[in-house]
Amino acid sequence: MSFNIALSGINASQKDLDTTANNISNVKTTGFKQSRAEFADVYATSIFNAGNTKVGDGVLTSSVAQQFSQGTLDFTENSLDMAISGNGFFATTDGLGSRDMTYTRSGAFKLNDDKFIVDNQGNYLQGYQVDRNSGTASSVALATTQPIRIPDVAGAPQNTDNVFTAFNVDARRSPIDGAANPFDPGTPSTYHSSTSATIYDSLGESHTLSTYYVKRDNNQWDVYATFDGDEIDLAPTGTAVASPDTSINGNSGLRLTFLGNGEPDVPAGQTTFDPGSIDLSGNNAAGDPYLNNGADAQTVQFNFQDLSGTTSPTQFASDFEVTNLDQDGSTVGRLTNVDIDKSGLIAATYSNGDVQYLGQVSIVRFANEQGLTQIGGTKWRESIDSGEPLSGEANTGTFGGIEASALENSNVNLTKELVDLITAQRNFQANSRSLEVNNTINQTILQIR
Numbered sequence: 001m002s003f004n005i006a007l008s009g010i011n012a013s014q015k016d017l018d019t020t021a022n023n024i025s026n027v028k029t030t031g032f033k034q035s036r037a038e039f040a041d042v043y044a045t046s047i048f049n050a051g052n053t054k055v056g057d058g059v060l061t062s063s064v065a066q067q068f069s070q071g072t073l074d075f076t077e078n079s080l081d082m083a084i085s086g087n088g089f090f091a092t093t094d095g096l097g098s099r100d101m102t103y104t105r106s107g108a109f110k111l112n113d114d115k116f117i118v119d120n121q122g123n124y125l126q127g128y129q130v131d132r133n134s135g136t137a138s139s140v141a142l143a144t145t146q147p148i149r150i151p152d153v154a155g156a157p158q159n160t161d162n163v164f165t166a167f168n169v170d171a172r173r174s175p176i177d178g179a180a181n182p183f184d185p186g187t188p189s190t191y192h193s194s195t196s197a198t199i200y201d202s203l204g205e206s207h208t209l210s211t212y213y214v215k216r217d218n219n220q221w222d223v224y225a226t227f228d229g230d231e232i233d234l235a236p237t238g239t240a241v242a243s244p245d246t247s248i249n250g251n252s253g254l255r256l257t258f259l260g261n262g263e264p265d266v267p268a269g270q271t272t273f274d275p276g277s278i279d280l281s282g283n284n285a286a287g288d289p290y291l292n293n294g295a296d297a298q299t300v301q302f303n304f305q306d307l308s309g310t311t312s313p314t315q316f317a318s319d320f321e322v323t324n325l326d327q328d329g330s331t332v333g334r335l336t337n338v339d340i341d342k343s344g345l346i347a348a349t350y351s352n353g354d355v356q357y358l359g360q361v362s363i364v365r366f367a368n369e370q371g372l373t374q375i376g377g378t379k380w381r382e383s384i385d386s387g388e389p390l391s392g393e394a395n396t397g398t399f400g401g402i403e404a405s406a407l408e409n410s411n412v413n414l415t416k417e418l419v420d421l422i423t424a425q426r427n428f429q430a431n432s433r434s435l436e437v438n439n440t441i442n443q444t445i446l447q448i449r
Helices: 002-025 414-447
Strands: 035-041 059-066 073-075 082-085 089-093 102-104 124-128 162-170 193-200 206-217 220-227 230-232 254-257 276-279 299-303 314-316 321-327 335-340 345-350 355-361 363-365 379-381 390-392 401-404 406-408
Touching: 002 035, 002 059, 002 414, 082 089, 162 193, 162 206, 193 321, 220 276, 335 401
Parallel strands: 082 406, 162 299, 162 314
Antiparallel strands: 035 059, 073 406, 082 401, 089 102, 089 124, 089 363, 102 379, 124 355, 162 321, 193 206, 206 220, 220 230, 220 254, 276 299, 335 345, 345 355, 363 390
16 A cells, blocks of 8 residues: 555656646746646545544645736737736637637737737637727627727728818908909919818818918908819808909809907808808819819818817917818728727727727636636636636726736746745655655565565
């Protein structure tokens, strides 16, 4: 029996050595969790044995338990690298339509050739669907997750329907006689100030819309416009605003009237100046349509206010200044940046200024993490012992937060492992010595005559 006891000790020491060696070998494995060999003594008794004289039958390995303590974070330059600070796992699948979930703490993610976020083994990171404008998740159930895709194109271009502008015209400027000096965009002496905005047609091609401001009387200014250098009509859409004199090419402008306090003289019943309407499907002075690149016909409303409707043009004794200039069109956008916040919400920024929320990284926790089944590749599967996966939003409740551009290092303490290695070696040698002594005693007995 003593031989078996010594052998059980050698086996236990070997298991301790193996566990320690595995920890040391994975000291640089991202998301790795160290293991600890746990042992129990063995007693084989029956109701007829004298328990107070029982020695014991050795030792056995009761468990190799993983320790899910937090690893340190290593910050990187890759915006798709992610680390979980706190409880939880990333969920991945091996195919686009697969629901066979595996779970990992290793957040070394990248894009595959189809623009899906995947790990080094090609497994797809799972996320919740969100509203592209608000970022609100429609559901945080694990059953509703899907692979996260980051397209590099924001979508089809949007032609400009409205231009919003607010400005100050200089009340100190002297009026220009329109009869003696009719407006000419090529002659700066025929206007006081000008500004330009970029607008887009239905194909996403950019065009330059320029406006010119001419003081005609103390409180009256005429506004003219050109499109890609060609004069166009800035015709009022209503009858409340009088049209000024036409420009040299027969195209009319728009008249703005101010009060003595510099505020706009808004017609009764209106909150702002009546906007001007620009019909880009018309013909320029040369007889050609303004849009001759195949784009759809387009009409642009010129609104003398900001987007919120709280700021309007003014006439004060200060230099001409544009205080607001916006338009609602966009060209085709290319991906320029990806941001991931602590809740796992993914925001993509595009070259056209568009920002879209593409998804929210799902995070999963278990009642008993040590019950998870290891499958290699720093991944686990659920088991009966672990309990079912519970999904939720990162950085809420008991779920940890997500750190973007960071990776979680192994939680192996190399100094401690080296000490454990020495201890396991000592135990192995001691049990080997016990086996050697037992063998010597056995030989002595066999030599008795």
